[in-house]
Amino acid sequence: MALWGGRFVTETDELMRCFGDSIGFDRRMYAADVRASVAYAAALARAGLITIEERDQLVAGLEQVRAEFDAGTFQIEPGDEDIHTAVERRLGELVGPVAGKLHTGRSRNDQVTTDLRLYLLDEMASLREALIELQRAIVEKAEAHLDVVMPGYTHLQQAQPLLFSHWLMSFFWKFQRDGERLAGVARRTRVCPLGSGALAGHPLGIDRQALAAELGFATVSENSVDAVSDRDYAVEFLAWAALVQVHLSCLAEELIVWASREFGFVQVDEAYSTGSSLMPQKKNPDSLELIRGKSGRMVGHLVGLLTTLKGLPSAYDKDLQEDKEALFDAIDTLKMELPIAAGVIRTLKVNTARMAAALDDAILATDLADYLVRKGVPFRQSHHLVGQAVRRAEELGVSLKELSLADYQEIHPSFAEDVYAVFDFRRSVEARDTEGGTAPAAVRAQIERARQISESANQQTTKSSPAENIKMG
Ligand code: ARG
Numbered sequence: 001m002a003l004w005g006g007r008f009v010t011e012t013d014e015l016m017r018c019f020g021d022s023i024g025f026d027r028r029m030y031a032a033d034v035r036a037s038v039a040y041a042a043a044l045a046r047a048g049l050i051t052i053e054e055r056d057q058l059v060a061g062l063e064q065v066r067a068e069f070d071a072g073t074f075q076i077e078p079g080d081e082d083i084h085t086a087v088e089r090r091l092g093e094l095v096g097p098v099a100g101k102l103h104t105g106r107s108r109n110d111q112v113t114t115d116l117r118l119y120l121l122d123e124m125a126s127l128r129e130a131l132i133e134l135q136r137a138i139v140e141k142a143e144a145h146l147d148v149v150m151p152g153y154t155h156l157q158q159a160q161p162l163l164f165s166h167w168l169m170s171f172f173w174k175f176q177r178d179g180e181r182l183a184g185v186a187r188r189t190r191v192c193p194l195g196s197g198a199l200a201g202h203p204l205g206i207d208r209q210a211l212a213a214e215l216g217f218a219t220v221s222e223n224s225v226d227a228v229s230d231r232d233y234a235v236e237f238l239a240w241a242a243l244v245q246v247h248l249s250c251l252a253e254e255l256i257v258w259a260s261r262e263f264g265f266v267q268v269d270e271a272y273s274t275g276s277s278l279m280p281q282k283k284n285p286d287s288l289e290l291i292r293g294k295s296g297r298m299v300g301h302l303v304g305l306l307t308t309l310k311g312l313p314s315a316y317d318k319d320l321q322e323d324k325e326a327l328f329d330a331i332d333t334l335k336m337e338l339p340i341a342a343g344v345i346r347t348l349k350v351n352t353a354r355m356a357a358a359l360d361d362a363i364l365a366t367d368l369a370d371y372l373v374r375k376g377v378p379f380r381q382s383h384h385l386v387g388q389a390v391r392r393a394e395e396l397g398v399s400l401k402e403l404s405l406a407d408y409q410e411i412h413p414s415f416a417e418d419v420y421a422v423f424d425f426r427r428s429v430e431a432r433d434t435e436g437g438t439a440p441a442a443v444r445a446q447i448e449r450a451r452q453i454s455e456s457a458n459q460q461t462t463k464s465s466p467a468e469n470i471k472m473g
Contacts, residue, residue: 003085003108022082022321025328030074032118033083034066036111036194036215037102043195043211044104049204054098061095062087082321083115084108105206107198109228109316114194116324118215120237123331124186128179128457130338131244135175135454137342142168143447146440149425150265150355151363156257158363161425164350165447166438172450174247178240179457185240189233192217196224199315228316231309234323238302241330245298248337252288255344259285264354269347272340287344291337298333301326359425361399365390367428368400368419375414385412 045055068074080086092099142165152162192212195202201224208220221227258265268285276282308322372382393403401423408415433439
């Protein structure tokens with residue numbers, strides 16, 4: 001019989017039962033559910049609501065339930081509508097009637113959101129590690145290719161020369177912000193709703209602060225009505241995941257374009273590519289295409305949960321059960337994508353010659369304008385003058401470098417023989433040597449800072465227990 005069966009005479013419609021069940025997806029929270037129940041049993045004992053012996057019986061039974069799940073031997077029975085029901089049912093079989101005391105003052109409404117917070121905190125810690133691994137792959141690749149110059153693009157049109165490493169490191173910082181944001185989400189997730197009951201609070205005087213501390217929460221929720229309905233942390237997590245996803249998809253898109261024959265800047269390793277069943281020559285960057293393609297579901301999860309939450313009446317509504325699949329899928333997706341992205345980066349072949357060959361003199365037009373600026377011409381004017389030089393070169397069908405000095409001087413008398421020294425891609429890159437610029441020295445300093453940041457973050461993530469270790473930031 002269902003936990004709530006007392007007042008019912010008619011059986012639940014079979015289809016309705018399947019419709020309402022969440023055990024199919026929420027069973028993955030079993031460890032969190034057991035953990036929260038163990039702490040709750042201790043809190044009940046501290047409040048004198050059960051004896052120490054009863055507490056020990058409950059805890060031993062709960063440990064047994066956890067062991068069965070760990071071993072894969074736990075049998076889901078008909079009527080186990082969700083993980084909370086399943087654990088309680090099995091506990092009853094193992095320890096007898098005392099199991100019925102565990103739910104004293106507790107509702108699945110405060111239980112489910114406690115479990116979900118605990119579960120998420122653990123997953124956040126492993127996602128943080130995966131993110132750091134990706135950042136490490138980026139730093140190592142950038143360091144190994146410090147002397148590679150390539151065209152930098154805006155609007156996907158050649159803009160200014162860049163170091164390949166500088167381009168790659170641009171993603172390090174996006175993922176760095178993602179890591180910091182995750183720490184913020186974790187901080188707001190570390191609030192304990194247990195002890196809120198169904199919606200009105202706990203009637204039997206348990207010590208919520210001690211309960212929260214035992215579970216690794218930083219604090220307790222302030223309002224029981226809010227506590228059972230609050231899924232802000234889930235929304236924030238999905239927003240975080242969607243943004244990581246957007247960053248991953250941008251990285252993927254650029255590499256896909258660059259792996260094409262037309263660009264040939266990079267080669268995706270065979271370990272991360274697949275072939276075609278029809279065209280024997282094909283080597284497709286499926287890894288990156290899938291990463292790009294996952295954007296649909298990841299953004300969808302965020303919009304989906306927000307839509308579920310919109311306009312809900314206070315406290316718990318069954319609609320809230322819809323929070324989990326989105327979260328679980330976002331977690332599963334990122335847990336695949338992050339290491340795959342790291343693998344693609346680590347094994348990526350960088351074709352220096354193709355990058356060099358793609359550099360067009362016109363990409364140095366800004367440097368030419370800067371040249372005039374150094375001769376005292378105001379930038380707005382020099383920009384215009386170089387524009388004239390570009391047009392003149394186009395008319396003559398030559399590159400900027402091939403334009404004669406006479407042609408240059410006709411445009412402006414400040415042009416001199418030394419103008420030809422401008423046509424050096426490396427020199428252009430080296431000139432951008434202020435902090436955050438693409439000069440090798442600046443990129444080296446950037447990589448050094450990145451290393452320090454990821455090393456210290458990594459120390460923090462491995463130092464303490466999973467739910468704790470996301471505290472940084
Ligand atoms: N399976 C439910 C969920 O995921 C647990 C809470 C059920 N609470 C209730 N009052 N029916 O939201």
